[in-house]
Amino acid sequence: MASALVRRARGSAAAAPALWAAARGIASVGSDIVSAAPGVSLQKARSWDEGVATKFSTTPLKDIFHGKKVVIFGLPGAYTGVCSQAHVPSYKNNIDKLKEKGIDSVICVSINDPYVLNGWAEKLQAKDAIEFYGDFDGSFHKNLDLEIDLSAALLGHRSHRWSAFVDNGKIKALNVEKAPSEFKVSGAEVILDQI
């Protein structure tokens, strides 16, 4: 899947990042996010009791993306530094601006189980603004080629830090950090300019 990435980082000519991105073959602007990950579902963050009550149901991607303007961001892990202190707050604090621009949902996805994600979302008091979904087996990120091996940090296969604006399933903007510890292009301010 070696497709070139056009990343509209704010104000910069994306030469070096495009080379790096092309080598990695990430899902690109213009592609359909649902078709890129066929048969994949995500698990809405929930308590165990909610899981039992809904028979541990999963949400297919088309229910999340079809007919909607969605801003989605992915991060390596619940309860980790940049994710907790910068990435989620960036979207929580800009939720009104995002809604003003016609965004229907703001989604946070990571390779965590839905119960850990729920505990974290409640701790960050972000559940009102953001919908949290768990890609517990990594299949969503694997299909989009947004996976990174963080086994050295005992995290296993996780997501890169990234953000995207998806309109009725079509990726209109896609920003991926060079390293998961960085937080330069995947925040709310950048994507607000790209909507």
Add this chain to the structure above:
Amino acid sequence: MAPIGVGDTLPDGQLGWFDADDKLQQVSVHGLAAIKKVVLFGVPGAFTPTCSNQHVPGFINQAEQLKAKGVDEILLVSVNDPFVMKAWAKTYPENNHVKFLADGLGTYTKALGLELDLSEKGLGIRSRRFALLADNLKVSVANIEEGGQFTISGAEEILKAL
């Protein structure tokens, strides 16, 4: 791998742990358990109800009694990453003795033969619920639950055996 049982030697393995100074460490099980009496108990998942509300509190609350009976270390292991284990440990401010250890990739759980597939619940491969007592790495008590129950793997049963 067959589940670990009485008479077996506790296998070695690396687990993740944020120590008292908040530094991420990789600790070896043998390093923690050799020449000591240790309780090792495992749970399917951080932030899930039976684990959080019953299994873990049992060991936290009985820690002093366990120590009085000669237990040197009380080790909790779960297939979660160390950040999640640290956050979960923080929800028990009264805990003084239980070490929350992360078997992030499930390797140690597999070495114990105690893995459990909970994929349909959104958890992936996790650990069975269990409690072991080991004396200088020799397992003297192995209480392993079937499924998600919580009947024999609590602190009470370990205390009875000491």
